[in-house]
Amino acid sequence: MAKIRAAKGAPYARILGVGGYRPVRVVPNDVILERIDSSDEWIRSRSGIATRHWASDEETVAAMSVEASGKALAAAGVSAERIGAVVVSTVSHFAQTPAVATEIADRIGTDKAAAFDISAGCAGFGYGLTLAKGMIVEGSAEYVLVIGVERLSDLTDLDDRSTAFLFGDGAGAVVVGPATEPAIGPTVWGSEGDKSETIKQTVQWSDYRVGDVAKLPLNEQGEVKFPALTQEGQAVFRWAVFEMAKVAQQALDQAGITAADLDVFIPHQANMRIIDSMVKTLKLPEHVTVARDVEHTGNTSAASIPLAMERLLATGEAKSGDTALVIGFGAGLVYAATVVTLP
Template sequence: MSTLRLARGAQATRILGIGSTQPEQVVTNEDLSKVMDTTDQWIRERVGIIERRFAAKDESAEDMAVVAGSKALADAGLSPSDVDTVILANCTSLTPIPNYAAPVADRIGIKRAGAFDLNAACAGFCYGLGVASDLVRCGSSKRTLVIGSEKLTDVVDPVDRSTAIIFADAAGAAVVGPAEEPGIGPVVWGTAGDLVDMIYMRDGKYIFQEGQSVFRWATTQIAPIALRALEAAGLQPSDVDVLIPHQANLRIVEAIAKRLRKQGARDDMVVADDIVYSGNTSSASIPMAMDHMRAAGRIHSGDVTLLIGFGAGLSYAGQVVICP
């Protein structure tokens, strides 16, 4: 009987480059107060958002994914031919066939790539990063481009105060490749499938969420998952230089950071607050926050960075990475 040959991959992986993009149109809280019953103060107090970006009608999640993915490749110093797999995290596609990943790969110039979409809602980027790392380590891919891209304005009721003040449009991306020393820790993921009714598509058209229930779940259940990701990577809370949770709500972000500090995280741990000027961009929020923070000099190459995504499903995933 013949023995199958198995591919041999890298002993470790790391993020080689990151990139992001946002639409040009800035929408302030004052702008929203003109079309719904809300105020700037009400929005700031509840979710911490000051402004967000909305895509134009002719600007798609696919378009933004191409820009973010191309920037990540440039940041890594790679050409499209250096990448053989594209994973696109997205939960706002209006057309399930074809997927976004294949045309995005082609438009970037990555020909004949393995390409697929992944839907884990706001945890999508961390799911994609975990899959990408494992693909490279097992030898199924040499380098993988992971993109989170969402046009949430396509699936949000523009006058629904519970969602329209929160969600926005953007894309963020990272290139994953081989490394001699580990730069991406094990992914810790899971779902609370019994709670799917907290966030779903109402009438198959608009996002509905039970805001208070989601808030309670995220502020109590996500910090323990982040601690599990640290344990899986062999680290302690005090080792974390940067915390980048999904940018769902500034109050949730602050609550997660507070709980981690109670478990030993340092007072000088840098905490992402990209939501203030970007809104909740679902699967794009974590890579975009990392890109913005690095550009602003708030984080640096080599920083130990804890990522944790969570959202509809209720899905969650997290891992420790070394900032590129």
């Protein structure tokens, strides 16, 4: 039997730089209220969201990713040619193939980097970060670009009172590279497929192929509507607050630290009530800075954690070297949590 030689990677990995892109158009709650019977006060009390960003036709998934990636590369001080892999998490790139990651890898100027998309909803950034860490330690890449990007405005039913106000667009990217000491902790991740109906797309793409509009959603003019995201709000809330708090605690335990050792908490920006409830359930000390980017960015799914991280660092609410707990959770249901050192 032949002996296979293993690649020699770095002992550890860390996030070296982060970048974000938010579309130019800012959409206040007043715009949402043009289509649903609600109020600004109700939206804020239920979600904490005041504004969100919606992409223009030119602000595609690829275009937003390129902008965020450029900022992340600059912050990391790493040239695009040194990127060995590009991992993109998204549910809103509507071409099944080729992967949008290949377009992004080309546009930013990588030297034939490996490139692929993953679909893990709001946990996608954590999944991508874990894959990047593995590549660097295994030795298949020296630097990896991880991108979370969404155009959820394309998947929003503006007539659905329960979800019309939730979603926004944007891209967040990080450069992950070698480290001499642990800076990305063990990942606690998993899935609960028995709860797949909790957050889902209203209509499967295959239903459009049949040609029978009887199963398809129609607008007031009788025209076929695009699929949208829908969720069972209360079920999601209970799962996030109680079950995901347990996952977050497991991530702390596996990293060998306690809540008192944290500087920053960056949960998926689902809504403010979930974030605040998780803080209470985890009993985070007052000194821990909590990301609440959802107020101005809305729920951007896979993009929410890197976007929130970028804003905290840009505003000075967090600083390089801080210890942060990050956790993403959403459709699947899937989740991923880890402890990282901020770039």
